Amino acid sequence: MMIQTQLEDLIRQALKKAQKKGDLPKFPLPPITVTRPRREGQGDYSTALPLQIVRDVNNALKANQAGSLSPLQIGDILIRRLPPVDFLERAELAKPGFINLYLSPVWLARQAGEIAKQGAAYFKLNLGKGKSVQVEFVSANPTGPLHFGGARNAAIGDALARLLEHSGYVVQREYYVNDRGTQMTTFAMTLWRRYQQLFGLDVSIPEDGYPGAYMINYAEKIKEAYGDSLLSLPDEEIPAKFRELGLKIVLEELKEDLAMMDVHFDEWFSEQSLYDDGTFAKVFAILRDQGDLYEKDGAVWFRASKYLKSDRDEVFVRSNGEPGYFASDMAYHYHKFIIRGFDWVIDVWAVDHQNQAKRLPGALQAFGIEPERLTIVLYDLVTLKRGGKEIKISKRSGEIITMREVLEEVGADAARYFLLSHSNEARIDFDIDLAVAQNSENPVYYIQYAHARASSILRKAAQAGFIPQNANLDLLTCPEEQALLRKMLQLPEVIANAVERLAPHHLPHYALDLAKTFTSFYGHCRVLSELPDQKDLTEARLMLVLAAKITLAYTLGLMGMSAPEKM
């Protein structure tokens, strides 16, 4: 359990005890929170509980005609009732009514040993208690290479999945493949024309087709595999055949691109399969039988107004007979919750889907699915910059800046770091020059360097024959050592906060903080010493270095970044 949570329990116990013993009157317990103060001298943790309960206390006392208490008096009472524990050194009262809590330096020092012994397990939480959660992310249309914006989706989605996995959830990563509908047909027909062109036929791509040069590459792949044998295909077979071939090529490419970022999916879920396996028909029947569907203007509408605070209904089946995106989304989420039974589903979408994000969870009530079970994480777009100037993309030529291009230029670690370091709702100006810079301007290298340094020290120590197994950790008392220990202990809190808010951007900020604290320790505290009388200290510090290395690697791992042994 996190130390923060343990302290909250401690304060709660003190309050209960004070009430039981009659030091304080009885009133319902408020939520008790212990936070990390910003400033030094205010404890490792503090609580403003006396200020929060002073009114309740005095109202209760007034009812008993028993005078009144000040926040400081209440704080004093609570401190006296705090049960003694090994990790808490002392509690101090501070004006106007705070209780500042100081961790025991000896206990802190010994955590280095715990981390070294337990490894990553030290930081795992059990917030999820085995709940199953699906994280669906990226899910870009399979009609071409991934745009760079998709990289942000991948970074956020994968980091969320990792955070949840390490917090006691059973996680499934899913990519939703929009393999049906008008776009797919247009894609297939563009591909067909490009294929024909490769054999010198004078044909042009469809009016609203995909003009990008990558389509020619796809056509060439088909030519390599099939030669000219497809030219004679009957007209009615062309769309389906080229859709199938094109989809296969694109999906392979998507998998490769995402693998460059070390992003892997458990399931590539086909939209078309919802229609092939009867899920859509089932959903349609359910809604129809509930009276949630009606016809108007030749289309079938879903009575969204029945479930949402909205007077606008949704088109379910278009007048051309094709189900709309809303229908697919309903069927898809029916499949997620009812057929596959996920406890919780997180969809990672770009902000331009905000309207659907607002409506879909409520609409699922039509299937008896509580809206809270679907969380849609929205993130803002990414603009690419080079030398401070925005790189414009040309829609007309169909040339986009692909995720692969940027990853090849800046590297997956830097891309992950920058894409993750902004809150989801904030727009990102991604400066390629900065991400590529291998100098002090780039925090990515600073963080990884800290890990490489820790590794280097441990390597050298091993060569020198140090085996820090029974080190006397009580020797870790200097400010830099203690600061490093405190920072490492913060990681579970960072994870818990990131999970609670589904905000992975806290990780890169913490990582930088941790690296800074480690490097400061490195600068102040010589680890490897030749002096015989320093042997104990060296061993203790080696444990600390090992613990720091584990913590750094774990943090980098949560972000999907590598932790190099050498740089």
Next chain:
RNA sequence: GCCCCCGUAGCUCAGUGGCCAGAGCAGCGGCCUUCUAAGCCGACGGUCGCAGGUUCGAAUCCUGCCGGGGGUGCCA
């Protein structure tokens, strides 16, 4: 029109009820016979978009306004 997001140090951004607002970078001043100077230490730097309100306490919550972006489709 209505709805959502953003507006914090020169720049890029954290911080969403707690005690004198933080980091990185840039700029300024120190520090390399020492485990990687891709480094360390220090000083400087802010009317938290504006105006009201709620609260013992507001960058954080509420209302209005200003500026930027997005949404509001028988596109996804």
